[in-house]
Amino acid sequence: MASARASRYEGTAKDEEVEALSAKLRDNLRMNIRYMADYEVLSEAWIDMAKQIERIGEITEMERNLPKAKGVTVWECEEVALRYILEDGKLNLCLRNLIAYNEFLRASDSPSQQMTREMLDAMHQFEKGMGLTLKNAWFHAEAVHITDLPKLVEYVHTVLKCAVQKPNILKEKEMEPCQEISVIYYLLGITKQLESMDESRLVPLFVEEEIFQLLTKHLVLQFHLLQEDTVVAALDTLNSMCGTEHFQSHPEDYLDSDDVASALWKIRVYNKNKIFSWATCFHVLCLLWTILRSAYWIRIQSRYEMTYLELYLLYWFPTPIQFANFSLLILFYIQVLTGKQWQLKWRTICLPLYLVLTMSMATFTVVWALNSSNDLDNAVQFGDKYDEEFYKVMGVRVQLEYSAFSFFLLGTLFGLFGWKLINIERWKQRRLLVSRPRKSIVL
Numbered sequence: 001m002a003s004a005r006a007s008r009y010e011g012t013a014k015d016e017e018v019e020a021l022s023a024k025l026r027d028n029l030r031m032n033i034r035y036m037a038d039y040e041v042l043s044e045a046w047i048d049m050a051k052q053i054e055r056i057g058e059i060t061e062m063e064r065n066l067p068k069a070k071g072v073t074v075w076e077c078e079e080v081a082l083r084y085i086l087e088d089g090k091l092n093l094c095l096r097n098l099i100a101y102n103e104f105l106r107a108s109d110s111p112s113q114q115m116t117r118e119m120l121d122a123m124h125q126f127e128k129g130m131g132l133t134l135k136n137a138w139f140h141a142e143a144v145h146i147t148d149l150p151k152l153v154e155y156v157h158t159v160l161k162c163a164v165q166k167p168n169i170l171k172e173k174e175m176e177p178c179q180e181i182s183v184i185y186y187l188l189g190i191t192k193q194l195e196s197m198d199e200s201r202l203v204p205l206f207v208e209e210e211i212f213q214l215l216t217k218h219l220v221l222q223f224h225l226l227q228e229d230t231v232v233a234a235l236d237t238l239n240s241m242c243g244t245e246h247f248q249s250h251p252e253d254y255l256d257s258d259d260v261a262s263a264l265w266k267i268r269v270y271n272k273n274k275i276f277s278w279a280t281c282f283h284v285l286c287l288l289w290t291i292l293r294s295a296y297w298i299r300i301q302s303r304y305e306m307t308y309l310e311l312y313l314l315y316w317f318p319t320p321i322q323f324a325n326f327s328l329l330i331l332f333y334i335q336v337l338t339g340k341q342w343q344l345k346w347r348t349i350c351l352p353l354y355l356v357l358t359m360s361m362a363t364f365t366v367v368w369a370l371n372s373s374n375d376l377d378n379a380v381q382f383g384d385k386y387d388e389e390f391y392k393v394m395g396v397r398v399q400l401e402y403s404a405f406s407f408f409l410l411g412t413l414f415g416l417f418g419w420k421l422i423n424i425e426r427w428k429q430r431r432l433l434v435s436r437p438r439k440s441i442v443l
Contacts, residue, residue, distance in 0.1 A: 026080060032056065033084045036093060041104040042119050050126035056081055057132030064136045074140045082137050091137060092148050098130050099155050102179065106162065131182035138189030141196045150205060152190070156183045157209035160218050167221045180222070181230055187215065188233045191240035203246045212241050212254040216263045223267070235267075278332045285325045292318045312369035319403050320361040326410055327354055333417045361406055368399055 032052040039046035063079040074082050085091055101123075108114075115123075137143040163169050163180045170180055190202065206212060219226075219234045226234075241247055247254055255261055296314035331350055335342045 029056070029059065029081060030084050030088075033081070033088055033090055036090050036097075038093065038096060038100070041101055042115075042122070046126075047118065047122040050122040050129070053129035053133065054125035055129070056085075057129030060136040061132045064139070073142055075142075079136070081133075082140070082143070085133070085137065086143060086146070091134075091143060091146060092151075094130060094134055094137075095148060095151060095155070097126075098134070098179075099151065101126060101130075102155065102158060106158075127179060127182075128177050131177035131179065131185075135177070135182055135185040135189065138186055139192070141193045144190050144193045145197065147190075149190070149202060152186065153202075153205040153209050153211065156186060156211060157214065159183045160211070160214035164214055164217045164221065170222050170225050180218070181226070184215070184218075184230055184234045184237065187211065187237045188240075191237050194240060194244065199244055199246065203244050206241065207246070207253050212238065213256065213260045216260055216267065220263045220266045278328050282325060282328050285321055285328075289318050289321045289325070292321070309369055313366070316365050316369065316399055317362070320358060320365055323361055323406055323410060324354075324358040326414075327358065330410075330413050330417060333420075337417075337420060361402075364402060365399070368402075 033056065035052065036049055037045075039049055059081045060079065063077075063081060066078050068077040074086060085094070138147070159179050160183060170178070173180070194202065215234060215238060219231070219238075223231065241254070255264075292314060296318075299310065299314060331354060334346055334350055338346045
C-alpha cells in the first residue's frame, strides 16, 4: 500500500516537472516572438533575430504536422507558435522584414562576396525560418484575413519576376525553403481561403501583379529542380486561380500573351502521364481486353474447330481484366484522398491487395475453365443451344456468381468513395475535376 502511494506521488511529481518545463519553453518562445522587430538587415540585432526565427519556423512546421480536426482555427489547435505570432500582432511585421530582406538582396548583385560566415548563416536561417513560419501561418484563414495582402502580393510579384529573369537562381541556392520556393506555398495558402473571403480582395491584386503569368513561367523554368510537393502546390494554386469567377469571365487578363500559353502547354507536357501511371495501366488493360474480345469474335466464326477450353478462356478471361481496370479508379481515389500518406502507408497496403485480388480472380477463371472444359455431358445434353444457353449449366453458374460477387464488391467501393467525394475540401474537388459533388455520385 505504501509503495503504491509512493509511486503515485512520484508519478505526480514527474508530471509537474514536465508541465513546468513545457511552461518554461512556451514562455521562452513567446519572449523570442516579442523580441522580433524592424531591425536593419544584417545588424547585430537582426542576426540574433534570424537565429530565433529559424527555431520558430521549425516549431511551426512540427506543430502543423500534429493531428488535428478538419477546419479548426489556429486558436483551437496545438499550433502555439502561430497563435503567439497572431496574438502579438507580429504577422505583418514578419512580412515587412521579409520584404526588407528581399530588397537588400536585390540592391547588391553579389552580397555573399563581402560577408562573413556569420552573416551568410544568418541570411540562410532567416530565409528558411521566415519561409516556414509564414507558409504555415497562411494555411489558416484567420491569418490571411489580417494580412496586408497588397504588400504580400507585391512581394510575391518581385520574387517571381526576379526568378523568371534569372532562371539559374535556384541552382545557386540550397533547395531548403528559399524565397523562390516559399512564395509558391504562400500563394497556395491564400488561394485556399478564396472560398471564405471576398474574391475582390485578392483576385484584382493577382491580375495587377500578373501573378498567374509569372507563376506559370516560374514553374516551367524550374520544373526539373522543384520537388514533387512543390510542383503539386504550384499546380493547385493555378487551378484555384482558374476556378475564380473573374478567370471564367475574363480569361484574357491571365492568358495575355503567347508566352503564357506556351508555358501552360509545356506544363502539360512536363506533367503528362508517366510510364507507370494509372492511365498507362488502364490503357494497357483496355488493349488486352480488346485483343481477347476480338479474338473471341474472330474464333467464334469457326466454332467447330474451337475447343471448350478455348471458348471458356476467350469468353470469360476479359472479366478479371475488367475488374482490374475498374479497380484502378479506386486506387487513384485513395491516392488523391490520402495525399502524402499514400507513399508512407497506403501504397504498401493497397497495391499488394489489388494484385492479390486481381490474380486470384484470374487464377480462379483459368482453373474453372480447365475443369469445366472436360465436362462434355453438358454439350450432349444441351446440343446446339449449349453456346447460347450455357448460363444454365451448373459450372457456368459458378463463374457467373463469382463474377457477380466480385463486381458487387467493386460497386460497394465505388459507393464508399463517392460518399467520400461529397465531403472533401473544394480544392481537392477541383483536383479531381468534381465541380459540384452531389449525392448522385454515390450511385
